[in-house]
Amino acid sequence: MDSAPWGTGRPAGDKIVRRKLSDQVLERMQDLILSGDLGPGAPMPSEHQLMERFGVGRPAVREALQSLHTMGLITISHGERSRVNALSAEAVLRQGDAIARTLLSTGPQNLEHLKEARRLFEIGMVRAGTPRATTGDIAELRALIDLQRGKLGDAEAxxxxxxxxxxxxxxxxxNPICSAVAEAMLGWLFRFHSDLLLWSGHEEVTLAEHSAIVDAIAAGDTDRAATAMTAHLDRSTALYQHPG
Structure with a gap:
């Protein structure tokens, strides 16, 4: 019977890697949050309590707490106990705002990729949403168009x-995850409306296109709604320009 060699040629994956204490503390604290032992709004145990519970020093605890804060799982407030944040898709995506905006600022091709992703996403969303739209939804969408019409002359508004x-x-x-993705993508695109004069002369066309989308949704016509959204995005996407 063949036997596996135990010399220097064994796979690197067999090696035992010593992990940082702070990473192990982070995992334990994540488990407490994700299991519900520490629910939304609950105060985190004090640093001293965490040190005693996990048998580690203050640096490991503080590094783990800072990692939880960076991940959006807790909020650290000076002079107060850290608290557990409510978990949501929106909160998770919001953590990537700064990185996403930096990425989009590094080259025009990244903005083009975002615009394409937004186009595919919103056409899919109007297809999914049209059959589910209620009378109240339609009324709210029409009210938003009226509100936008009232902002004529104020480009940013x-x-x-x-x-x-x-x-x-x-x-x-x-779908709350879809809503969170829309919130993130639209927020990132808003960053590229620095030259708001690009909207000059396009406002009335935008309002008419929005009305056409809502009319199709109100009629329950999924294909027409998707077509109207496609035409709107194909035209308006050029208004989002890379700074400089």
Whole structure:
């Protein structure tokens, strides 16, 4: 019977790696949060309590707490006990805002990729949301169009109202993860409206296209709604420009 060699040629994966104490403490604290032992809003144990519980020093505990804060699982407030945050898709995606905006600022191709992703996503969202839209949803969408019309002359407020409209379209599907993704992508795109004069002359067309989308949703016509959204995004995507 063949036997496996035990010399220097064994796979590197067999090696035992010594892990940092702070990483082990982090895992234990994550387990406490994800298991529900520490629920949303609950104060974290004090540093001294954590040191005693896990048998480690203060540096390992502080490093683990800072990692939890960076991950968005807890909020560290000076002079107060750290508290557990409510877990949500929106909170998770928000943690990537700074990195995403840095990535999008590094080259025009990244913004183009985001615009393509947004196009595919929103067309899918209007298809998913149209059959589920209620009378109240339709009324709210029409009210958002009226609100946006009232922002004519204020470019920044007009763009903000435009994002609110698209955010509400994504919410029609009733999927909180989809809503969180829409919130993130639209927020990242808003960063590239630094030259808001690009909107000059396009406001009335945008309002008409929004109305066409809502009319199709109100009629329960999924294909027409998707077509209207496609036409709107194909035209308006050019308004998002890379700074410089």
């Amino acid at each position: 007009f763009v903000g109202a435009d994002i609110d409209f698209h955010r509400r379209i994504a919410a029609l599907a009733g």
